[in-house]
Amino acid sequence: MIPDTHTTALDRLAQQAHHERTLFDYPPREWVPPRLRDGERVLDVVIVGGGQNGIAAASGLQQARVPNLLMLDENPEGREGPWVTYARMITLRTIKTLPGPALKVPALSFQSWYEAQYGADAWEALVRIPREMWMAYLGWIRQTLAIPTMHGTRLELIEPDDGLLRLTVRTSAGTQHILTRKVVLATGSTGAGGRNIPAFVEQKLPRDRWAHSAQSIDFAALQGKDVAVLGAGASAFDNAATALEAGAARVDLYMRRATLPEMNSARFMEFEGLYRHFAEMDSLVRWRFMRKIFASPMPPPPDTFLRTTAFPNFHMHFESAWEDVGLRDDGTIELVTPTGTHTADFAILGTGFAANLARRPELAAVLPHVALWGDRFVPPAGEESPAIARFPFLGAGFELTERTPGECPEVADIHMFNGGALPSMGPIGLGINGMAHGTERLVRGITRDFYLRDAERFCAEFLAYDVPEAKLVPAPVAMPSPSPT
Numbered sequence: 001m002i003p004d005t006h007t008t009a010l011d012r013l014a015q016q017a018h019h020e021r022t023l024f025d026y027p028p029r030e031w032v033p034p035r036l037r038d039g040e041r042v043l044d045v046v047i048v049g050g051g052q053n054g055i056a057a058a059s060g061l062q063q064a065r066v067p068n069l070l071m072l073d074e075n076p077e078g079r080e081g082p083w084v085t086y087a088r089m090i091t092l093r094t095i096k097t098l099p100g101p102a103l104k105v106p107a108l109s110f111q112s113w114y115e116a117q118y119g120a121d122a123w124e125a126l127v128r129i130p131r132e133m134w135m136a137y138l139g140w141i142r143q144t145l146a147i148p149t150m151h152g153t154r155l156e157l158i159e160p161d162d163g164l165l166r167l168t169v170r171t172s173a174g175t176q177h178i179l180t181r182k183v184v185l186a187t188g189s190t191g192a193g194g195r196n197i198p199a200f201v202e203q204k205l206p207r208d209r210w211a212h213s214a215q216s217i218d219f220a221a222l223q224g225k226d227v228a229v230l231g232a233g234a235s236a237f238d239n240a241a242t243a244l245e246a247g248a249a250r251v252d253l254y255m256r257r258a259t260l261p262e263m264n265s266a267r268f269m270e271f272e273g274l275y276r277h278f279a280e281m282d283s284l285v286r287w288r289f290m291r292k293i294f295a296s297p298m299p300p301p302p303d304t305f306l307r308t309t310a311f312p313n314f315h316m317h318f319e320s321a322w323e324d325v326g327l328r329d330d331g332t333i334e335l336v337t338p339t340g341t342h343t344a345d346f347a348i349l350g351t352g353f354a355a356n357l358a359r360r361p362e363l364a365a366v367l368p369h370v371a372l373w374g375d376r377f378v379p380p381a382g383e384e385s386p387a388i389a390r391f392p393f394l395g396a397g398f399e400l401t402e403r404t405p406g407e408c409p410e411v412a413d414i415h416m417f418n419g420g421a422l423p424s425m426g427p428i429g430l431g432i433n434g435m436a437h438g439t440e441r442l443v444r445g446i447t448r449d450f451y452l453r454d455a456e457r458f459c460a461e462f463l464a465y466d467v468p469e470a471k472l473v474p475a476p477v478a479m480p481s482p483s484p485t
Helices: 004-023 052-063 110-118 120-125 131-144 199-204 234-245 265-269 272-280 283-295 302-309 409-413 419-425 435-453 455-463
Strands: 043-048 069-072 154-161 164-171 174-185 193-195 210-212 226-230 250-254 314-317 324-327 333-337 340-344 346-349 353-355
Touching: 004 110, 004 131, 043 052, 052 069, 052 131, 052 435, 110 120, 110 131, 154 174, 154 409, 164 409, 174 409, 174 435, 199 324, 226 234, 226 340, 234 250, 234 302, 234 346, 250 340, 265 283, 272 283, 272 419, 272 435, 283 419, 333 346, 353 419, 419 435, 435 455
Parallel strands: 043 069, 043 174, 210 346, 226 250, 226 346, 250 314
Antiparallel strands: 154 164, 164 174, 193 353, 324 333, 333 340
């Protein structure tokens, strides 16, 4: 929550943000011709997901003079995205100076928001951004930009409807239908599939005895318990640390690796040229980038590693991926690994996410027509990757592409501004680092489609244009006197 003592400062900052946007507000014309269906205006864009990507997309579209949009989020206001739900790091992992969703409006930057409340000295002293503070900042941007949002609204189905998209959404009031020209799926890491959960865990353990690291977990209930964590990435260590801080008696972290990785190869990708032009590379080159990323596990961040290993009751097990699980007669979980059999009271899966559009019920009606990487690209022998092949093959503006051209052109009006974009677009569809570049490309793709679909109309209007300029009457020019300093 933002302290009441800071409200005035934030109000002034919001006014400054509006002023800065106005300085570059040219041309001011709202240019997208309205679409009507049964006498009602159709939305131009529906953004699904009210987190940082959704906010950035809405802001970019507003700046491009596409204001006829609506944002949907299934969570209550203030709980959009992962930051106060399942993210369990203390601070963001990115550097504090990243532009994020500000989109080159200085007053909308996190630094401006922070300094307005706590001052420049506090900013200089800040090392990393606390995740709850980032959540509050995102809420302030959404309010400042007056992004129209329906909270508590789950998208259930997207269907083609004679050149439009018909959305079925579920709210507390029941089922509703929304017509729109474009859908932006700003649905985060699960947007192209879901949580990666070993089948034997789902089949053999009661649902109340395990959780994925990206789910709600009652850590207070783990006090005095033995907890087993599977995985060696940042989220696995985050959840292990949270369990230890909640009073777990013991936490064991299991991984298939022989050692923790020391190199984060994704760091190489953090440069302007790649952010801007990864999507324009040949498919083979993009494929090879992705194979390297998928084969190069990232080490846990140093602060996360130290946070966890500071506890004497934390134990790591190398080369110990779970091969099987079950329940013993005494009710404890049995874990079978290559290095032996272990027990636990509760299991947490830090196993990441997997691409599989069949797991996205909202895409069921269009899925047969959506092209995947496996449909569009055959890698050289020895360079196969079933995991990459399951990702959607996207166009230049994050749009889905047709498996068979002409069968369902509406799929190109669904834009995946989420984790599903990685092989096609590079690291600009998820996370803060490449967000500004991703938003620019997304907005350009949407406005390109809107303009080209009405290009003949614009040409006809131009040919018929007959508005005279104001009469030219000479007038004396008086130079203003300089203001006193």
